[in-house]
Amino acid sequence: MNIKETLSRLNKEQYKAATHTYGPLLILAGAGSGKTHTLTTRVSYLLSEKVATPKEILLLTFTNAAANEMKERIKKNLENYEGDNTEQITACTYHSFCALMLRKYGRFIGVSSNFSILTPPETVTAMSFIKEDFGDRNKIKGLNTNKIIACISEHINTERTFEEIIPKKVSNSYEDIYPEVIAYIKQLKTKYDEYKKENRMLDYDDLLVKFYELLQNEEVLNKIATRYKFIMVDEYQDTNILQAKIIKLIGSKNRNITVVGDDAQSIYAFRGADVRNILSFQDTFPECITTVLKTNYRSSNEIVEFANQSFNSSNINNFDKEMIGTYTDNESKPKCVLLDTDRDELEYEFNFIKDYFYANNTVKDIAVLSRTSKESYKLELLLDKEGIPYKKLGGLKFLEHKCVIDFLNFCKIIVNPYDELAWFSVLDVLPKIGTKRSKVIACDCKRDNFIIDNPYSHLNSIKPYLNDLHNFYIELKDSDYKTQLNKIKEFYFSMAEEKVNLSRSSESSKEKQIDAIKNDKKTIKVLLEIANDYTSIKSMLDAFTLDRTPDQKKDDNALTISTIHSAKGLEFEHVFVQNCIDGIFPGESSFISQDEFQESLRLWYVAITRAKKRLYLMVPGSILFHGEYIPGTANIFIRNIEDKTVYQNLRVGSITHHLRLFYNC
DSSP: OOHHHHHHTSOHHHHHHHTOOSSOEEEEEOTTSOHHHHHHHHHHHHHHTTSSOGGGEEEEESOHHHHHHHHHHHHHHTTTOOSSOGGGSEEEEHHHHHHHHHHHHGGGGTOOTTOEEOOHHHHHHHHHHHHHHHOOOGGGTTOOHHHHHHHHHHHHHHOOOHHHHHHHHSOGGGGGGHHHHHHHHHHHHHHHHHHHHHTTEEOHHHHHHHHHHHTTSHHHHHHHHHHOOEEEESSGGGOOHHHHHHHHHHHTTTOOEEEEEOGGGOOOGGGTOOTHHHHTHHHHSTTOEEEEEOEESSSOHHHHHHHHHHHHTSOOSOOOOOOEESOOOTTOSOEEEEESSHHHHHHHHHHHHHHHHHHHSOOTTEEEEESSGGGGHHHHHHHHHHTOOEEEETSOOGGGSHHHHHHHHHHHHHHOTTOHHHHHHHHHHSTTTOHHHHHHHHHHTTSTTTTTSSTTTTOTTTHHHHHHHHHHHHHHHTSOHHHHHHHHHHHHHHHHHHHHHHOOOOHHHHHHHHHHHHHHHHHHHHHHHHHTTOSSHHHHHHHHHHSOOOOSOOOTTOEEEEEHHHHTTOOEEEEEEOOOBTBTTTBGGGGTOHHHHHHHHHHHHHHHTTEEEEEEEEEESEEEETTEEEEOOBOHHHHTOSOGGGSEEEEEEOOGGGGHHHHHO
């Protein structure tokens, strides 16, 4: 299909957005309205009409998978394109773009091009080191490291003060000493920043902060803004304050900035996303043209009408955007399933899934969505027992396997020998050294020959392994990319197997460890297959660190179990939304804070608009919550709908006897 054919299939509003040329453009795209299709067609149009060249286009998304999909669509639209290679389009995530620019221009603000990028688990390790070195603070002892990092991250991404953030983030048990906690976290942040600078490290937040700092340099800003004359931002409702500032700076020169999003689907406030960015875009760029994509091509009219009434029944600050469906299905009226208990809810879902599976030999068209991942645990156990395939979004990712983390840390010491955390991980792989000693040695591994010339080198038990590491590291630095990867694999598993041989564990325990190593070898084999797509350790690390590659095992017939946050952007024929009762969905905090209520309403809107034909809203009359049964009624979002005919109440009653055996196990 060429660009003319693609344009001819757009509706009026899509066509208006796709053929816009110069100046700022706001595309308000409701659920299922074809925003990706519209955005990629717009890029294709600009190129085909010679308004822009591929090098001049910057396309920012929230996942690299989405960016790659968009580039593929653009290629298909431009089969006969005679301009430069469309591969020259810069399409990536915010963080990937920031890393790319910092590698290129970071020297202007003193950032080395060989910096390491800390993954979220590594930030926890780094902060733990700093807390240990900093010493305990008596009354504040035991303050959760993850909470500390969350406070610092929220401070950076929302520009709110620690005084505002900490009372909401930190346990109430610290309420009497909040001033001391605030001072402590500020001190930790200072030490953490010093630690990263010393080790040439940047975490995810630093990529944004440092890039924004870099853009204050007029020479660099001019170079970047001159190169990227046309900027397009997907999912703009999910940007944080810092990201919006970056976009504004780069786009202010040419003002050819297009943002696409839906204020009704802004659900990542907990990550710092600020819906006000999209709501105020017209104020930031007063000359902008606004187009509203109102046609929902995904869901039936019945589901679209239910979604409209759910959202519009609450008086919140949002764009006027009444969605319109494209087809009617007389049986697709959303069902509010009223049950006696959460056990009945579980059995209703399980029976539906089981019957569907045996009738169709697949459950790929079904999704079970919940507010939190814990709500689906019992259903997962039943599906396992029955042998029904499912995939859970938000579980352990490929790059979160320990063997993968260890392997990538070997790669990191090649790129950045100052990376203390990477050295710690590498040393911890060696037999007989141990975690405490690894940490001490890692602190000085940045000094030449320290591996073999250190206070522990006289210890015969560890000296051979330090010598092996030293010789291996020297060989590694002088090898080509593919050889480096193979050498790391061989060294890593030889050390792992040596550890098992030397351990004093029982034979059965050793057998389990050997089996684990065999599984790790399979995982690393997949890693090396993916690594073939890159040409250097540095390019591979950037891609792996900034894009969380999913597990490679796929089952196209599997049911999807997911939190609503993880299901955004997906669609299914049948959707179950679990526990649609006040206190669970929406949570208790939604009845205290108006901002929380609005966030929960948007989350509700996202959940129900994942459904194409069948939507089941599960309402148990009582539910086990924090060890106690609490009563449940249809939540406020259902109760607020004035026209009760847009959904059907389906009373099921008690059906728990089939699950007694399961609960007694």
